[in-house]
Amino acid sequence: MRDAMIRNGFDVYAIREQFPVLDREVKGRRLVYLDNAATSQKPQSVIDALINYYSGYNANIHRGIHTLAEEATADFEKARDAVQLFVNAQTREQIIFTRGTTESINLVAYSWGRQKINAGDEIIISGMEHHSNIVPWQILCEEKKAKLKVVPVSNEGELLMDELEKLLTSRTKLVSIAHVSNALGTVNPVKQIIDKAHQAGAVVLVDGAQSTVHLDIDVQEMGCDFFAFSAHKLYGPTGVGILYGKKxxxxxxxxxxxxxxMIKEVTFEKTTYNDLPYKFEAGTPNIADTIALRAAIDFMNKVGKEKAREHEHELLYYATEQLQRVPGLKIIGRAKEKTSLISFVVDNTHPQDIGILLDNQGIAVRTGHHCAQPLMRRFGIPGTVRASFAVYNTKEEIDELLAGLQKAVKMLV
Amino acid sequence: MEDGKTIKEIEEEVVGEFSLFDSWDDKYEYIIDLGKKLAPLADEYKKDENRVRGCQSTVWLIADEKEGNIFFKAESDAVIVKGLISLLIRVLSGHKTDEIINAKLEFIQRIGMTTHLAQTRSNGLLAMVKQMKNYALAYKLKNSTTV
Structure with a gap:
């Protein structure tokens, strides 16, 4: 088994060594961390970047003329360049730093939405959105007397594309859609969605919170108008989000x-605003975490997204196959294209009970509605157990998940 | 309710029983067993106004007063929560309002169940304890205004 996970220059055990937290014990057992879709763990290089910043050149950026401020500013802006390359944005000015995906979406809802959405206009989302891609649009629609429409989801957990076409009208101003479902792992056909939406004259926001760590992101090729994601799900620190937008x-x-x-000049009579990206970055930004995001991107580039994806897919297939051995287990979300995430329920058990019993065996999964209550209602369940795999997970850990689950189910049923 | 015993005394009893378990699975098997044995709440009580808001599992809780003593009945869709409910009812149900309001419920920590009280949105135990105390407080206020 060990050899099976080392090949083509990819060595999962060498990768694991870069993540200090993976060595810790939980309830007397070595941690098995399978809650990566909530947040990934951080490699030493990211932790070092934070420590180096605070112990070496902590300063407020952009206006200081002293050495520390110059160093901090340079590294902060280097992070922007790294993100630009990472998602292949046309220019660095199109990368706006926020607090997270949620704030990125809210920025578009408050700024673009309040300017462009009028009474009777329509916004389309999907039935598998995270609450953060539902609520901002609900608030906007309520305020503007606009209409929120929802693309339904199939039993397999895929978007019903025919229904999207029916929902698109000349009043559709925006389509805001998850690239990858956080609750099911479904990869949505965003390119196709964007083409159809553009034909109808609508702008498209892609929520990339779950996709960016797994898939190659090229915003130009994708053609999206906005793309939102978070650093903490790609081995980076919490508290940094990114909004890409067409210039x-x-x-x-x-x-x-x-x-x-965010200002150019302020008088009490009138303020003129700064240029992109700064006009959307009011106040002192999250300097340390943004600088450390670059280390996370470096980490991913070094591993190579394709190799990581290959490894994660192997884990997904292995886990999908192995978990069938648990009596009464039903996988929720069987899309043809999925990222390395399995959501499931077990007959006559509550996801929360399974989560508690797994935690007692040192296994971290997520249970509940995954901030996607409408989707859970669609499947008629209170929630699921979700195991999500990252580049550092192993087949041995999936074996532990299986054993842990079998034990939990035996205790519960 | 266990006749004549104070909340503190019943807590000690529970702690004594749990001290017999030396592994986490024995302890949880006992809690799961308690959960399975908890008398179901009639469907008519399973309505929104009786719901204790937790994030994942649903808990319904009702209270009744007889001669100054408060009696609780509750149920949940998750069995471990049901087991914890069963313990809470055993400890708190049938006591006077003041005793319930002032109960420190240290047994939860002493039997190693503190994680279930954490603010992790993971279950409604903390909310349930608060709700039970709120019921006691409500009955206390009701009695003091009607007297």
């Missing part, structure tokens, strides 16, 4: 928050 859209959008950094 003409970002330039025409009104400012989101007022304060320092």
């Amino acid at each position: 003409h859209l970002l330039e025409s959008m009104p400012v989101f928050q007022g304060g320092g950094e």
Whole structure:
């Protein structure tokens, strides 16, 4: 088994060594961390970047003339360059730093949405969205008397594309859709969705919170108008999000928050605003975590996304096959294209009970509705157990999950 | 309710029983067993106003007063939570309002169940304890205004 996970220059055990937390014990057992879709663990290089910043050159950025401020500014802006390359944005100015995917989506809802959405307009989302890609649009629709429409989901957990076409009308101003479902792992055909939406004259926001760590992201090839994601799900720190936007859209959008950094000149009569990206980055940004995001991107580039994906898929197939051995287990979400995530329920058990019993065996999974209550309602379940795999997970850990689950089910049923 | 015993005394009893378990699975098997044996709540009580808001499992809780003593009945869709409910009812049900309001419920920590009280949105135990105390407080206020 061990050899099976080392090949083509990919060595999962060498990767694991870079993640100090994976060595810790939970309830007397070595941690098996399978909650990566909630947040990934951080490699030493990311932790070092944080320590180096605070112990070496902590300073506020952009306006200081002293050495520390220059160093901090340079590294902060290097992170922007790294993100630009990472998602292949046309220019660095199109990369806006936020607090997370949620704030990125809210930025678009408040700025672009309040300017462009009028009474009677329509916004389309899907039935598998995370609450953070539902609620901002609900708030906007309520305020503007616009209509929120939802693309339904099939029993397999795929979007019903025919229904999307029926929902698109001349009043559709925006389609906001998850690239990958956080609860099911479904990879949505975003390119196709974007083409159809553009034909109808709508703007498209892609929620990339779950996809960016797994898939190759090329925003130009994808053609999306906005792309939102978070650093903490790609081995980076919490508290940093990214919003990519097409330049003409970002330039025409009104400012989101007022304060320092985002201004050109302030008098009590009138303020003129800074250029992109700074007009959307009011106040002191999250300097340390943004700098450390670059280390996370370096980590992923070094591993290679394709090799990581190959490894994660192997884990997905292995786990899908192995978990069938648990009596009464039903996988929720059987899309043809999935990222390395398995959501499931077990007959006559509550996901929470399974989560508690797995935790007692040192296995971390997520249980509940995964902030996607409408989707759970669609499947008629209170929630699922979700095991999500990252580049550092192994088949041995899936064996432990299986054994842990068998024990839990035996205790519960 | 266990006749004549104080909340503190019943807590000690529970702690004594749990001290016999030397592994986590024995302890949880006992809690699961308690959960399975908890008398079901009639469907008419399973309505929104009786729901204790936890994030994952649903808990319904009702309270009744007889001669100054408060009696609780509850149920959940998750069996471990049901087992914990069963323990809470055993400890708190049938006592006077003040005793319930002032109960420290240290047994939860002493039997190693503190994780279930954590603010992790994972279950409604903390909310349940609060709700039980709120019921006691409500009955206390009701009695003091009607007297």
